[in-house]
Amino acid sequence: MKRNIHLFFMLVLVLRSASIHAQESTRYKEMKEPVLTKPPVLRKFVEAEYPKEALSKRIQGDVLLLLDVDENGKVVNVQVLKGAGYEFDESAVNAAKQFEFEPAEVDKVPAPVRIEYVYHFRLEEVETEAKPPARCCLVKGRVREKGTLVPVPFASVFFHDISKEVTTDEKGRFEVEGVQPGFVSVTVKASDYKPLTTVIEVIEGRIAETEFMLEPLEQSQYMTIVRGEREKQVVTRYSATERQLTTVPGTFGDPARVVMNLPGISRSPYILGLLLVRGSYPEDSLVFVDGVEIPLLYHFMGGPSVLNPEFLKRIDFYP
Numbered sequence: 001m002k003r004n005i006h007l008f009f010m011l012v013l014v015l016r017s018a019s020i021h022a023q024e025s026t027r028y029k030e031m032k033e034p035v036l037t038k039p040p041v042l043r044k045f046v047e048a049e050y051p052k053e054a055l056s057k058r059i060q061g062d063v064l065l066l067l068d069v070d071e072n073g074k075v076v077n078v079q080v081l082k083g084a085g086y087e088f089d090e091s092a093v094n095a096a097k098q099f100e101f102e103p104a105e106v107d108k109v110p111a112p113v114r115i116e117y118v119y120h121f122r123l124e125e126v127e128t129e130a131k132p133p134a135r136c137c138l139v140k141g142r143v144r145e146k147g148t149l150v151p152v153p154f155a156s157v158f159f160h161d162i163s164k165e166v167t168t169d170e171k172g173r174f175e176v177e178g179v180q181p182g183f184v185s186v187t188v189k190a191s192d193y194k195p196l197t198t199v200i201e202v203i204e205g206r207i208a209e210t211e212f213m214l215e216p217l218e219q220s221q222y223m224t225i226v227r228g229e230r231e232k233q234v235v236t237r238y239s240a241t242e243r244q245l246t247t248v249p250g251t252f253g254d255p256a257r258v259v260m261n262l263p264g265i266s267r268s269p270y271i272l273g274l275l276l277v278r279g280s281y282p283e284d285s286l287v288f289v290d291g292v293e294i295p296l297l298y299h300f301m302g303g304p305s306v307l308n309p310e311f312l313k314r315i316d317f318y319p
Helices: 002-030 052-056 088-096 255-259
Strands: 036-038 041-044 061-069 075-082 100-102 113-121 137-145 156-159 164-167 173-179 182-189 196-202 208-214 238-241 314-317
Touching: 061 088, 075 088, 088 113, 137 156, 137 196, 156 173, 164 173, 182 208, 196 208, 238 255, 255 314
Parallel strands: 137 208
Antiparallel strands: 041 100, 061 075, 061 113, 137 173, 156 164, 156 182, 182 196, 238 314
């Protein structure tokens, strides 16, 4: 009998607990928040005008907007949450006001919503045409001994850019293919010669021909190498213009006597018509008129020169 009583009380407690849970579930359903069953979908996008100042300075930007979209999908209000400057904000707001959306649905019923939208301002990238790969070139060359110009056979020629090595033939010649255009580093080695590392230029579409000079490690006891600078020939010229040929005092209008007043020329004694240039003999100096030699510059007895000043434009004197 006692066992049945205990079971009865346990059954009452279980039923009581189930009743409480049912009441709480009903109350939760009554207080449940609305659920967004369909988000708004942008149906009409309006491109914003790119600010001129930003365009000239090649500046890009992003504007974060807060959009209020009504139950018909129209944008009724726009706020800037994070601007980008350079008039990006105003341009983005004006464009966003013209957006059209498919209405959002709350509990499967069209309803107004508030969403965030980022308007990106991007510059169009200019597509550059990809250049075709450069064609490989052929390099021909010769290795010779410096000074004697004797061909160096069986020399090693290594091209660093393509990691390729070739050997010269009995005449010191070599060929290598597959060299890329541009400046190429080359190392040349041979027994009894100092190694040489240099750079050659390879032009696309052309056969590059080059020559390498190797310096021997030991010179012959009968050979002497003299190093020095080549003497430069300096040509000095003095010119007398047409006006100077007839107006220099003491020349009596004789253009040849004008030359006697130039540096390095001595006046001939008495009335002799001679050109004494830097103490040399008169016959060591030559006179040319338009490339034709004049054997006798003066008339006999030292008279005036045979040059008529009216026919001369300029006299060039090379001492």
